[in-house]
Amino acid sequence: MNKCKTSKEIGGMGHSLKRKEDIRFIQGKGHYVDDIKLPGMLYMDIVRSPYAYAKIKKINIEDAMKVPGVVAVVTGRDLEKYNLHWMPTLMSDTQMVLPTDTVMYQAQEVAAVIATSRYAARDGREAVKVDYEKMKPVIDPYKSMDPGAPVLRSDKAGKTDNHIWHWEAGDKAKTEAVFASADVVVKEQMHIPRIHVASIETCGCVADYDKINNHLTMYMTTQAPHAIRTVIALVAGHVGLTEEKIRVISPDIGGGFGGKVPVYPGYVIAIAVSFLVGKPVKWIEDRSENLQADSFARDYHITAEMAGTKEGKILATRFKILADHGYTDASANPSKFPTGMFSIATGSYDYDTSYMECDAVYTNKPPGGVAYRCSFRVTEAVHAIERMTDRFALEIGKDPADLRMENFIKKEDFPWKSPTGWIYDSGDYHKGLLKAMDAVGYWELRKEQAEKRKKGELMGIGLSTFTEIVGAGPSKDFDILGIKMFDSAEIRVHPTGKAIARFGTKSQGQGHETTYAQIIAEELGIPAENIQIEEGDTDTAPYGLGTYASRSTPTAGAAAAMASRKLVAKARKIAAYLLEVSEEDLEWEPGKFWVKGAPEKSKTIQEIVFASYTNHPQGMEAGFEATHYYDPPNLTFPSGAYICVVDIDKETGGIHVRRFVAIDDCGNIINPMIVQGQVHGGLTQGIAPAMYEELIYDEDGNILNGTLMDYLVPTAVESPSWETGHVITPSPHHPIGAKGVGESPTVGAPPAIANAIVDALSPFGITHLDIPITPAKVWKALKDKGAI
Amino acid sequence: MLKEITVTVNGEKHTLEVEPRLLLVHMIRELLNLTGTHIGCDTSSCGACTILMDGKSVKSCTILAVQANGKSLTTIEAVAVNGELSALQEGFKENHGLHCGFCTPGMILRATELLANNPNPTEEEIRWGISGNLCRCTGYNNIVKAIIYAGAKMRGEELPSTEPQFV
Numbered sequence: 001m002n003k004c005k006t007s008k009e010i011g012g013m014g015h016s017l018k019r020k021e022d023i024r025f026i027q028g029k030g031h032y033v034d035d036i037k038l039p040g041m042l043y044m045d046i047v048r049s050p051y052a053y054a055k056i057k058k059i060n061i062e063d064a065m066k067v068p069g070v071v072a073v074v075t076g077r078d079l080e081k082y083n084l085h086w087m088p089t090l091m092s093d094t095q096m097v098l099p100t101d102t103v104m105y106q107a108q109e110v111a112a113v114i115a116t117s118r119y120a121a122r123d124g125r126e127a128v129k130v131d132y133e134k135m136k137p138v139i140d141p142y143k144s145m146d147p148g149a150p151v152l153r154s155d156k157a158g159k160t161d162n163h164i165w166h167w168e169a170g171d172k173a174k175t176e177a178v179f180a181s182a183d184v185v186v187k188e189q190m191h192i193p194r195i196h197v198a199s200i201e202t203c204g205c206v207a208d209y210d211k212i213n214n215h216l217t218m219y220m221t222t223q224a225p226h227a228i229r230t231v232i233a234l235v236a237g238h239v240g241l242t243e244e245k246i247r248v249i250s251p252d253i254g255g256g257f258g259g260k261v262p263v264y265p266g267y268v269i270a271i272a273v274s275f276l277v278g279k280p281v282k283w284i285e286d287r288s289e290n291l292q293a294d295s296f297a298r299d300y301h302i303t304a305e306m307a308g309t310k311e312g313k314i315l316a317t318r319f320k321i322l323a324d325h326g327y328t329d330a331s332a333n334p335s336k337f338p339t340g341m342f343s344i345a346t347g348s349y350d351y352d353t354s355y356m357e358c359d360a361v362y363t364n365k366p367p368g369g370v371a372y373r374c375s376f377r378v379t380e381a382v383h384a385i386e387r388m389t390d391r392f393a394l395e396i397g398k399d400p401a402d403l404r405m406e407n408f409i410k411k412e413d414f415p416w417k418s419p420t421g422w423i424y425d426s427g428d429y430h431k432g433l434l435k436a437m438d439a440v441g442y443w444e445l446r447k448e449q450a451e452k453r454k455k456g457e458l459m460g461i462g463l464s465t466f467t468e469i470v471g472a473g474p475s476k477d478f479d480i481l482g483i484k485m486f487d488s489a490e491i492r493v494h495p496t497g498k499a500i501a502r503f504g505t506k507s508q509g510q511g512h513e514t515t516y517a518q519i520i521a522e523e524l525g526i527p528a529e530n531i532q533i534e535e536g537d538t539d540t541a542p543y544g545l546g547t548y549a550s551r552s553t554p555t556a557g558a559a560a561a562m563a564s565r566k567l568v569a570k571a572r573k574i575a576a577y578l579l580e581v582s583e584e585d586l587e588w589e590p591g592k593f594w595v596k597g598a599p600e601k602s603k604t605i606q607e608i609v610f611a612s613y614t615n616h617p618q619g620m621e622a623g624f625e626a627t628h629y630y631d632p633p634n635l636t637f638p639s640g641a642y643i644c645v646v647d648i649d650k651e652t653g654g655i656h657v658r659r660f661v662a663i664d665d666c667g668n669i670i671n672p673m674i675v676q677g678q679v680h681g682g683l684t685q686g687i688a689p690a691m692y693e694e695l696i697y698d699e700d701g702n703i704l705n706g707t708l709m710d711y712l713v714p715t716a717v718e719s720p721s722w723e724t725g726h727v728i729t730p731s732p733h734h735p736i737g738a739k740g741v742g743e744s745p746t747v748g749a750p751p752a753i754a755n756a757i758v759d760a761l762s763p764f765g766i767t768h769l770d771i772p773i774t775p776a777k778v779w780k781a782l783k784d785k786g787a788i
Numbered sequence: 789m790l791k792e793i794t795v796t797v798n799g800e801k802h803t804l805e806v807e808p809r810l811l812l813v814h815m816i817r818e819l820l821n822l823t824g825t826h827i828g829c830d831t832s833s834c835g836a837c838t839i840l841m842d843g844k845s846v847k848s849c850t851i852l853a854v855q856a857n858g859k860s861l862t863t864i865e866a867v868a869v870n871g872e873l874s875a876l877q878e879g880f881k882e883n884h885g886l887h888c889g890f891c892t893p894g895m896i897l898r899a900t901e902l903l904a905n906n907p908n909p910t911e912e913e914i915r916w917g918i919s920g921n922l923c924r925c926t927g928y929n930n931i932v933k934a935i936i937y938a939g940a941k942m943r944g945e946e947l948p949s950t951e952p953q954f955v
């Protein structure tokens with residue numbers, strides 16, 4: 001652990017401070033969107049399509065309008081009059097707000113019912129009759145590329161197929177040459193299935209348009225309030241809702257994980273209705289709507305190949321991907337990287353040859369592709385490389401830990417340039433894996449496994465030694481809708497030395513109110529408890545790109561440190577003035593300046609702040625405030641070494657996770673307790689897709705598990721008791737040496753679990769299983785191989 | 789057709805006119821403005837809406853308001869008394885048993901009954917005991933720790949360390 005520079009009373013970096021935000025949450029005083037109630041507020045419910053692909057022949061609203069309490073029913077045709085029936089997606093594709101002619105996926109929004117109560121709106125919804133003409137949908141992304149497949153996006157002039165884009169990275173010719181001459185080539189076909197963030201709070205909003213002042217206040221579940229305000233202005237600017245007339249407030253959020261980044265049609269309809277009727281409109285989706293219609297995550301079909309020597313040196317990798325984007329490309333990726341950070345799929349290993357390509361296609365499934373607790377497709381990348389590393393080890397009969405140790409980038413080789421052009425900042429992969437192996441007792445476990453194999457029992461040990469790529473991002477590479485992905489902090493210290501700081505990010509449970517205060521406490525020496533943190537109100541916070549992809553600490557955390565340093569520079573001038581010495585004669589430690597060689601001559605930060613309002617040098621601007629917009633020079637590269645041990649019941653295929661040790665390197669740690677909590681949560685969201693979760697569609701595009709009854713979110717029983725630890729290699733270019741951690745476990749855990757299960761089954765010739773690896777899948781694989 | 793019901797909520801008696809189909813959770817949140825009780829699903833799967841009804845933890849989205857007629861309800865707003873946190877609330881805070889806080893009121897009320905029935909549960913009993921309540925953020929480790937802590941506190945025993953343990 002990094003050493004604490006400040007006392008517990010100040011509570012700077014490294015202290016496991018208890019969270020400031022908890023006191024309201026544990027007493028039921030959190031303030032979430034559905035808690036908002038405004039005078040005259042109307043409620044909205046949404047009519048959704050039962051079919052995946054159908055023409056809308058007629059929408060009959062007469063019966064609905066007769067339901068007591070129903071005020072209006074809105075269809076695509078109604079929005080069309082105001083040109084509000086289409087909106088841009090985050091990837092500059094287009095998406096229907098409400099369709100005028102054709103529905104494109106099951107559970108798509110078809111009409112909205114507005115009523116004076118939640119129940120009346122639901123009654124109205126049931127009474128809307130829609131006449132559909134069913135069509136045969138395109139569900140399989142491979143078939144969507146068939147020449148005979150219907151062209152789904154007939155709204156796009158000149159579109160003749162379902163292809164969205166092609167992307168590639170690396171050196172194709174060089175990779176082919178290495179593959180052609182390598183001793184060993186291994187290949188697997190894998191699918192990283194569609195899953196869902198399923199935060200416990202669903203999405204929703206209260207749109208409150210004030211006609212007199214032409215002003216919209218939008219309370220909503222969003223992880224990126226400023227960006228959303230810009231999007232609203234882009235959609236509705238032509239009806240007078242320009243950016244300065246819009247206030248987006250993101251109150252407490254009950255989990256986001258990337259699913260609360262996109263703009264969903266429900267938000268836009270609520271705004272349109274409030275704009276048209278001049279009353280506040282509340283829309284809160286229910287769980288089934290959330291699972292069935294909100295952005296999915298993953299859904300990459302990957303053909304993965306690795307080439308190497310028979311001694312075990314990795315030489316090259318080749319990945320070919322098909323991405324199923326559903327009805328529109330609404331994925332959350334920086335616009336220059338249609339596949340996001342898949343180009344980090346070369347992992348933690350020292351080799352210089354790789355080629356990757358990806359094609360994306362439209363199908364009749366819900367749109368999206370959110371980076372679910374993941375920096376833009378790094379989860380898929382890590383799964384591919386970590387599965388293939390194990391696959392290669394299995395092929396040549398080498399222990400996967402030894403193979404990794406021999407191929408890791410060495411700590412003295414950082415900064416290290418990857419074959420796809422990224423500069424890894426720092427790391428010590430050998431140390432991390434050794435620590436994980438020690439903690440789990442790796443070599444004893446291997447002995448135990450050998451014994452068990454002799455007796456016909458199934459036990460597996462799986463490793464995942466991943467490198468993450470977070471902190472989006474440097475403005476030269478990263479933007480969303482053209483907006484550069486900097487982030488911001490504004491600090492105001494009041495005369496009595498107590499501060500308020502506001503940020504462009506938005507916590508959804510990550511504990512920003514505590515950790516940002518700790519960063520400022522570390523820099524200024526003002527106790528963290530005296531620093532109030534605010535986010536999520538575009539009227540008060542500086543512009544920022546929001547919280548997702550583990551970017552808050554790397555970007556806004558850095559901004560907090562940089563803004564603080566501006567204040568320390570001002571404080572030094574004031575201290576020199578007060579102590580009547582020159583600035584160079586002063587020493588600083590968090591909380592005070594003193595005269596070199598005369599420590600009794602000192603001024604505390606509180607005295608200096610007071611002087612900045614009451615007794616500052618002539619000509620100096622009064623007050624004690626600073627703002628910083630931080631544009632990172634590079635991404636940060638957290639890493640991890642995870643080891644999972646499983647026991648498998650041969651008769652039933654039942655999988656028991658016996659141990660799971662996770663060693664993370666997220667650079668310097670702000671609050672060890674919070675970092676550990678993030679890792680626990682992420683690991684559970686990693687075991688979920690590895691063993692339980694998948695959104696399943698039949699060939700007609702019906703979702704088969706669209707409720708929490710059958711979409712298996714792990715409970716406390718499925719979730720193992722996680723064992724966690726750290727190694728620390730500070731990021732050399734980050735102001736506080738931090739790297740970000742929130743998504744590392746989500747990214748790192750699935751391949752560790754898959755590798756453990758495949759390791760257990762490998763004596764029977766099983767080399768790969770797609771996640772989620774369920775007992776039924778294990779049992780079938782064993783049966784197919786004649787093992788049972 | 790409205791029905792008149794009388795319920796005691798957090799010690800206060802209320803007489804309300806409700807639609808027979810009104811869910812208890814909506815009565816609590818919207819008629820009584822007690823918004824600490826949350827809604828996370830429409831299938832009685834998540835437990836975010838858990839409250840105590842005559843001392844027993846129930847999912848208030850699974851019960852009609854009319855079924856609560858004559859009963860006594862406790863919601864998260866009344867768990868702390870005179871600003872004194874309950875042992876469980878303290879346990880959750882001290883052990884980092886929550887992230888976004890959305891599942892937390894339900895978890896605390898579920899665990900209240902768990903500890904009332906079994907004052908010294910094992911880790912496994914705790915995990916099964918809260919398996920009707922989903923948390924998407926914490927990974928449950930620290931929720932389990934929080935409940936163990938609260939049990940020790942209620943039994944008057946020495947409190948387990950709340951420092952994070954690392955391998």
Ligand code: FES
Binds near residue numbers: 827831835836850
């Ligand atoms: S809201 Fe009651 S169980 Fe989910």
Ligand code: FES
Binds near residue numbers: 200254255885923926
């Ligand atoms: S703390 Fe977020 S759902 Fe439990």
